[in-house]
Amino acid sequence: MRTRSGPRVAAVAFVAALSLGAAGCVPVPEQQGPPPSSDGNSVEKLGQLTVAEAGSMRGYSRDKFAHWRKTGKNCDVRDSVLQRDGENIKLSGCNVVGGRWESAYDGRSFTDPSDVDIDHMVPLANAWRSGADEWDDTRRGEFANDTDRPQLIAVSASSNRAKGDQDPSQWKPANRSYWCQYAEDWVTVKHHWRLTVTSAEKAALTDMLEGCTWANKP
Template sequence: MRTIRALIALFALVALSACDPSILDQGGAGASPGPIGSGPAGQGAGAAGQQLAGLTVSNGLSMSGYSREKFPHWISQGHGCDTRDVVLEHQGSGVRVTSSCEITAGDWTSPYDGKSYTDPQKLQIDHVVPLANAWKSGAKNWTTQRREEFANDLTRPQLLAVTSSLNESKGDQDPSQWRPPSRSFWCGYAEDWIAVKHYWQLTITNAEKSALSDLLGSC
């Protein structure tokens, strides 16, 4: 999994062509077999630990007024693609799409459990930091535009194509309540969660901080 995550940094180099189906149809540069994300790939437990220490601990804001509609997704990314399409294109290998950005072939591995898929409809796109968690961690006070940017963030390691049942079982839970079944991804999951919260300046709870520290211990 760490090898897969190391490919994340390549995303910035192909961002301008991310949604161009003609590139993907060539079976070359379009197949980037790593999760969407930016941030320093495999940044290491030390760096993640420093970011974790810098996060503000809070019990969180009220969930009053929350709905997923407050975080518009999946938005257009150009060339007929939306955010979900881009995540699938870049996390898969051998991905092929039509001129209207319909994905017709590819191979995907869910980082949460290591299961492989050839049908993208069997995958869901998970927000690593769930929208409801972001709401009570600070996004409640954001503008709708900023919440839209968060919900469609293709730069941080916030969006992953994963086994549908795991995305549903995770729901809105944080690392103190849920963690990936695959222990080999615990380190990466903690690094990703921390990177997202650090960039978006979201708060964490004491239980969440303790769980993240524990997950970093697996690095």
């Protein structure tokens, strides 16, 4: 589990690097893991989420959540997250071609970037059923490429595909020591984007956050 201090300053630098990327290849500052989840009470934020039944998948398409956006010449958000979340990164231009990644979902380590997926913490299809069906494609693209929240994380391809579009009532990381972090990150993303939760999803998140002292601090 990553610590709750330190990366916040680096996260600001990471976002700045992405904003400059359109001008060319911009090295991503060294940073461990996605941006910090929140500076508030996760249990309180969970309580502020609207509980509703999951919406229909009618009209859904991943193409309505355009990703990955370019962050420089011949590189995109996927490359940037791989570089941010890995160690000993090797580049060919802007493309990540080597390094080391530890998947927080299952504790597995990889040195080949092709074995690593960039997971959307709140899956695109889940977002669609939670309110994103009412957004325009521009907002959906912002959501799909959100590096300001802990919405994007490099994990093992197998764990990402096992998760699919399931919420925490249906799937949890095999690495139980990551459950507190996972629940807080999920709540942070849904709270910021004003997405709904089902009653089962809220119950699962409540259970996962129970006993997480830093998730309940005022």
